[in-house]
Structures are given as C-alpha cells and as structure tokens.
Amino acid sequence: MHEMGICDGILTASLEAAARENASRINSINVTIGVLTEVQEDALQFAFSVLTKDSIAEGSTLNVTMVPARSVCGECSAEFVHGRFDAKCAECGSYVCTLVAGRELQIDSIDID
Numbered sequence: 001m002h003e004m005g006i007c008d009g010i011l012t013a014s015l016e017a018a019a020r021e022n023a024s025r026i027n028s029i030n031v032t033i034g035v036l037t038e039v040q041e042d043a044l045q046f047a048f049s050v051l052t053k054d055s056i057a058e059g060s061t062l063n064v065t066m067v068p069a070r071s072v073c074g075e076c077s078a079e080f081v082h083g084r085f086d087a088k089c090a091e092c093g094s095y096v097c098t099l100v101a102g103r104e105l106q107i108d109s110i111d112i113d
C-alpha cells in the first residue's frame with residue numbers, strides 16, 4: 001500500500017522533530033496532501049494507526065488537509081481546479097496548462113508535549 005510508505009515518512013520526520021524538542025509524546029500531526037499524490041485519506045489514517053503503535057505518537061491524531069489539483073492556463077491565464085486526469089482549461093479548453101497545486105505532501109505542524 002502506497003500510503004504505508006508515505007505515512008512512514010511523515011511519522012519518521014515527526015518523531016525526529018519531537019526528539020529534537022525532547023517531547024514525551026506527540027498529540028497531533030497536521031499534514032497537507034495534494035490529490036495528485038494519489039493518497040487516500042482513509043488508507044493514510046489506517047497506516048497511521050498501525051505505524052504509531054508503541055511510539056510516542058500512539059493515540060495521536062493525524063489531521064489531513066486535502067488539496068485539489070489546480071492549474072494555470074498557458075493560453076488565457078485562467079486558474080482552475082481540475083481532477084486527476086483532466087487538466088484542461090475551464091475557460092478556453094486549452095490543454096497547455098501548468099500545474100500549480102495538487103502535489104503537496106508536507107507536514108504543516110506537530111503538536112507535542
């Protein structure tokens with residue numbers, strides 16, 4: 001499962017940050033994930049519950065903000081939200097578009113004690 005590896009990366013970075021702060025536990029982790037990463041939130045939550053077992057993040061909350069894919073049209077400069085496989089300008093129908101959002105995979109903040 002794709003999400004297991006991604007969650008492992010999130011958790012490893014979070015545990016390292018917590019260790020640097022001498023935290024005794026992690027309460028919550030806030031992440032932003034673009035839809036183009038193809039991460040399914042429920043699968044990520046499942047991976048999180050498995051991977052946090054026996055760590056200082058056990059029982060913590062993973063808050064996921066999903067970001068839709070967004071592109072800017074190279075023809076008319078319109079900015080538009082689109083699905084995973086249909087980056088086509090909503091204004092003029094052009095396919096000459098530059099992706100500006102949707103590939104995010106980042107930790108925004110970590111709440112620790």
Ligand SMILES: [Zn+2]
Nearest residue numbers: 073076089092
């Ligand atoms: Zn356009």
